[in-house]
Amino acid sequence: HRSPLLQAMPLLLLLLLLLLPNASLGQRARQRHKQRWRRLPAKQLPSSECGHEFHDAQSKWLQSDLVLRATWRASDESTPIENGAYNISMTVGSQLKPWRQNLEGRRITVGTFNRTQVRQQRARQRQTCMPCDLRRRPAGYVFFLTATRDPGFFRLAFLPARFKKKLKKKFNRVQCNEMRACPxxxxxxxxxxxxxxxxxxxxxxxxxxxxxxxxxxxxxxxxxxxxxxxxxxxxxxxxxxxxxxxxxxxxxxxxxxxxxxxxxxxxxxxxxxxxxxxxxxxxxxxxAAPQPQNYLCNYKNVTYCLNGGTCVISRITNKPSCQCPEEYMGFFCENINIEYMYREQIRQSLIRNLAVAGVSETTLSATTLVAGLALIALFVVLLAICCMVADIRRRLDRKHWTVPAGKRSSDEEELGSRLTSSIRSPAPHFDASTMTEFPVHPVPLCLSTNPREPSLSNGPTNVAVPTAAAEPRRSHNSGAAGGGAPLSYTYRTPGPSSSQPVEFHIQP
Missing domain, CATH: 2.60.40.10 (Immunoglobulins)
Structure with a gap:
């Protein structure tokens, strides 16, 4: 036989499944209630509590000397006097605001309370700062107190509030215990x-x-x-x-x-x-208040305005008035607008002078457009001329540096062919250790005269090469052991004078 617990297990699971969605729905409803709009009172300025304008939980904590959570019993209440005021001796459960001495677990006396008032008279309690009979709760109340000369007696700074966990969180925020949570x-x-x-x-x-x-x-x-x-x-x-x-x-x-x-x-x-x-x-x-619109007069007031003015009636005064054209002014449009007529006369005289000169307003605008196009075309032509001049100068420079083939001597042609062949098909590169040859990339040609080497960028250099053939001479610059440095080839020919030869170097 199954035990009763096992028999009731399916029912318990079904009940749990039914309650879980309701719990989530209740949480959503509470969130919607927090986000719902709440009305401000008609006066907007709520009544003060115990002489203080701000009396929310965090403001109470900031304005009180001591904040604590306490409980009491019926025997701890003192005998009320004639006006119903009495004090309570209570036990401090926890201290919610730092104080010069620790009062947790100690008994203190708090006053003053009243029994003649009704719980519904909340406004009167705030005014007198004397709460009515408080129902004893196991969780206790939060008291906001002010110190007196007697270290064991405190007075109420605000009305007490029921203890809740969210109150403690609010107090922690005001104490700067959380980031960006200081007052x-x-x-x-x-x-x-x-x-x-x-x-x-x-x-x-x-x-x-x-x-x-x-x-x-x-x-x-x-x-x-x-x-x-x-x-x-x-x-x-x-x-x-x-x-x-x-x-x-x-x-x-x-x-x-x-x-x-x-x-x-x-x-x-x-x-x-x-x-x-x-x-x-x-x-x-x-x-700003919207300006009321005017409406036209009826047939009775058609002749109210002169010189082509429009009769309108204001919605504020409900009286007719005139909207005059630019040429006239006045309450009934009976006066001539002298300023407008003067401006119009100057404009007409200017147009007349332009017409006499053979230029109208349309011709003037066309002339301006043509002049602008002519300036743009002139700028383009000047730019093209500058480009052509630069191109011609570049071509002349090339021609100045290049010697035509027909004007070269046989020795110059033979020397040029040798140099060109040596550049296009570079000489083999020998390794000093293995004596093997491998190709070398083409190297630039440098023209130099001993003992100084003039730069080709300074201008053309006229070198006179005699009819004698160039004598090639190869010099090997040995490098460090294990690898040979690249070879350099020197072509020496007699110069204009036998004392100063001309050398053509091919360097890597």
């Missing part, structure tokens, strides 16, 4: 911007259209900054048509002001202010 004033993430959306009503048409305007701004800071909306320096009056919202995500507070039915009355200078215990910052934008 800092608010900083704008993005400047304020506006979004306009047109929404049609059931009736349709232009009359059924209404505008929805949104002003959005973002900032971050530690403790979390609180948004405040101002219009012309005063807090915005929130109501049915104006809603202020905010949400927090990844330490960035986003706030928006929604004007559901925007109208010209909503024009003004809007300012978004973020404040916390460390400072404040603001961003402003000006909303």
């Amino acid at each position: 800092r004033p608010p900083q704008l993430v993005k400047e304020m911007r506006k979004r306009i959306r047109r929404i049609s009503r059931r009736g349709g048409g232009r009359r059924g259209m209404r505008l929805r305007l949104r002003l959005v701004c973002r900032a971050n800071g530690l403790p979390r900054p609180r948004p405040l909306w101002l219009r012309d320096g005063e807090p915005v009056k929130l109501g049915r048509g104006r809603v202020a919202q905010f949400k927090t995500r990844k330490g960035i507070v986003t706030s928006r002001l929604v004007l559901r039915r925007a109208s010209p009355d909503d024009a003004g200078n809007y300012t978004c202010v973020f404040r916390n215990l460390q400072g404040s910052i603001s961003s402003s934008i000006v909303l």
Whole structure:
């Protein structure tokens, strides 16, 4: 027989499979709730707590002398006096803010509490800083205390809060235990911007259209900054048509002001202010009222304007007015615009003078275009001439350095043929150790005269070669042992004078 546990195992597995998706869905729902927009109160400025304007958990920790977690029993409460005030002697469980002495495990007295108030009177408790009857919880409460002259007696700096793990994490951030988590004033993430959306009503048409305007701004800071909306320096009056919202995500507070039915009355200078215990910052934008459009007069006021003026009626004053042409001015377009007439006269005289000279406005523009094209063509011609001159100079230089074949002597031709053949088919290279020959790459020809060797780049050198044939002479420059250095060949011919021969060297 199977045991009851084994029989119930399939049911337990099925129940576990059913609960896991629900748990993930619940986590997603909590994340959506955190990212959901929350409304600011109509007053926007919440009531102070115990005389302090900022009373969120991190601001309480920064403004209190001592923060600790404590529990107590019913017998630890003292007898209340006439107005219902009493004190509690409690045991310190953990100390959440450094103090000049360690109080963990010790008993201290905290005051003052009140029993005459109701738990729902939260605003009165914040004003008097006297909480009502606290329900004893196993986890205890977090107390924000102020020291007194008596080392064993402390007063409440803020109303106590239920102990939760996330409170401890918030306190650690304020203590600079995490990177980039020290208290800092608010900083704008993005400047304020506006979004306009047109929404049609059931009736349709232009009359059924209404505008929805949104002003959005973002900032971050530690403790979390609180948004405040101002219009012309005063807090915005929130109501049915104006809603202020905010949400927090990844330490960035986003706030928006929604004007559901925007109208010209909503024009003004809007300012978004973020404040916390460390400072404040603001961003402003000006909303201008749209200018109402005028409409034409009816048939009764057709003759209201003179000299071709157009009669229109303003939507603000509901009175007719005239839109005059450029030639006339005045309330009824009855006066001549002298300045416009003077400018027109100068223009006409200029056109007349150009026509007398045989040049009209169109001819002047065509002449300008032709002159521009002529300048471009001239530039191209000059560039071509420069290129041709450079090419001719390069060819003349080549001709100056080259000796025609017909003007060479037989000795010069024979010497040139020998030099050319020696360059094209280089002499073998002998290895001193193995006496084997291997090819050598062609080497440049250097012309030199002893004892100095003039450079060919300085200009042409006239060398007179007599009819005697060139006497080749090969000199071997031996290198180090194990490898021979490349050979150099020298062709010596008698120069213009027998005392100074001319040598042609072929060097590697």
